[in-house]
Amino acid sequence: MRIFVTGASGWIGSAVVPELIGAGHRVIGLARSDASAAALTAAGAQVHRGTLDDLDVLRDGAEASDGVIHLAFKHDLAFSGNFQGAADADRRAVETFGEALAGSEKPLLIASGLLGVAPGHVATERDGHGSHAAVAAFGGGPQARWETAEFALALASRGVRSSIVRLSPTNHGDGDNGFMATLVGIARAKGVSGYIGDGANRWPAVHRLDSAHLFRLAVEKAPAGSTLHAAAEEGVPIRDVAEAIGRHLDVPVVSVAPEDAGEHFTWLGGFLGLDAPASSTLTRELLGWEPTQPGLIEDLDQGHYFNG
Numbered sequence: 586m587r588i589f590v591t592g593a594s595g596w597i598g599s600a601v602v603p604e605l606i607g608a609g610h611r612v613i614g615l616a617r618s619d620a621s622a623a624a625l626t627a628a629g630a631q632v633h634r635g636t637l638d639d640l641d642v643l644r645d646g647a648e649a650s651d652g653v654i655h656l657a658f659k660h661d662l663a664f665s666g667n668f669q670g671a672a673d674a675d676r677r678a679v680e681t682f683g684e685a686l687a688g689s690e691k692p693l694l695i696a697s698g699l700l701g702v703a704p705g706h707v708a709t710e711r712d713g714h715g716s717h718a719a720v721a722a723f724g725g726g727p728q729a730r731w732e733t734a735e736f737a738l739a740l741a742s743r744g745v746r747s748s749i750v751r752l753s754p755t756n757h758g759d760g761d762n763g764f765m766a767t768l769v770g771i772a773r774a775k776g777v778s779g780y781i782g783d784g785a786n787r788w789p790a791v792h793r794l795d796s797a798h799l800f801r802l803a804v805e806k807a808p809a810g811s812t813l814h815a816a817a818e819e820g821v822p823i824r825d826v827a828e829a830i831g832r833h834l835d836v837p838v839v840s841v842a843p844e845d846a847g848e849h850f851t852w853l854g855g856f857l858g859l860d861a862p863a864s865s866t867l868t869r870e871l872l873g874w875e876p877t878q879p880g881l882i883e884d885l886d887q888g889h890y891f892n893g
């Protein structure tokens with residue numbers, strides 16, 4: 586297949602590209618800068634220059650392909666206080682892909698997230714559709730993004746083989762700059778490795794290479810309207826994560842009171858205390874996905890998060 590990948594130069598995209606090429610597919614990657622274009626060329630992808638705001642570029646990329654994997658997101662905007670703006674741009678991009686692919690039965694994969702899908706129980710692929718109450722608690726931007734994922738699924742009724750991939754909040758691995766790296770940085774700066782309350786709350790986790798494999802299987806064969814879970818581990822207690830970090834940095838492991846989480850963990854404080862276990866049983870059964878990479882604690886124990 587010839588697959589148009591947005592966010593192909595990002596953390597997950599840069600694992601998806603070799604996964605696709607290695608399986609014999611051709612990749613056209615969206616690149617907004619010379620640096621990203623060079624990285625894509627080096628990875629063996631064809632470059633399609635433009636940004637998420639260039640809707641004609643997105644339409645051309647989709648129409649010229651056998652399917653789309655949409656991973657780009659304006660994290661720079663979202664994490665500098667304008668999540669709504671990032672979510673709005675994302676919505677326009679997905680609408681553009683929907684129009685371009687309508688009636689083609691070509692695949693369209695959208696990245697989504699697992700935090701907040703089913704508070705209080707283990708989230709399955711059947712959860713989280715219809716009610717946005719939990720996600721609404723994160724604010725308008727995350728809720729808008731959630732609605733975009735639902736919109737993408739509904740494109741199945743317009744002849745698009747659309748699916749959403751709900752990613753674990755940590756796609757860990759060597760080179761990670763996300764939640765885990767942030768947590769390590771906070772522990773290093775504060776001289777203590779913290780968790781919130783008793784730290785028994787759990788996060789699902791996946792290695793980014795296992796996520797990349799799931800994206801490939803999904804673009805090849807996920808039925809229209811599939812919700813897929815990129816969760817290799819159902820729930821890793823955050824206290825275990827804090828203990829692993831404490832071990833490697835040789836700092837005390839401490840509980841942080843929920844009311845102090847914002848001060849201690851800054852923006853991460855709003856997420857770290859969530860209990861969000863998630864199953865991927867249905868995803869594994871549907872696609873034959875079997876994660877093979879190290880789990881989160883084993884990955885932390887490999888030491889690469891602590892080399893900086």
Ligand SMILES: NC(=O)c1ccc[n+]([C@@H]2O[C@H](COP(=O)([O-])OP(=O)(O)OC[C@H]3O[C@@H](n4cnc5c(N)ncnc54)[C@H](OP(=O)(O)O)[C@@H]3O)[C@@H](O)[C@H]2O)c1
Pocket residue numbers: 591592593594595596597598615616617618621635636637638655656657658659660696697698699752753754755756757763
């Ligand atoms: N990483 C995780 O653990 C995780 C967890 C849950 C959900 N997700 C979601 O999974 C997707 C991929 O995440 P990631 O971690 O790979 O993100 P990332 O490393 O931040 O990569 C973002 C990608 O989007 C591109 N991009 C950003 N703004 C753009 C714009 N205005 N125009 C064109 N391209 C633009 C970036 O291009 P440049 O390389 O040029 O900057 C980069 O390729 C995102 O939707 C993310 O929210 C990730």
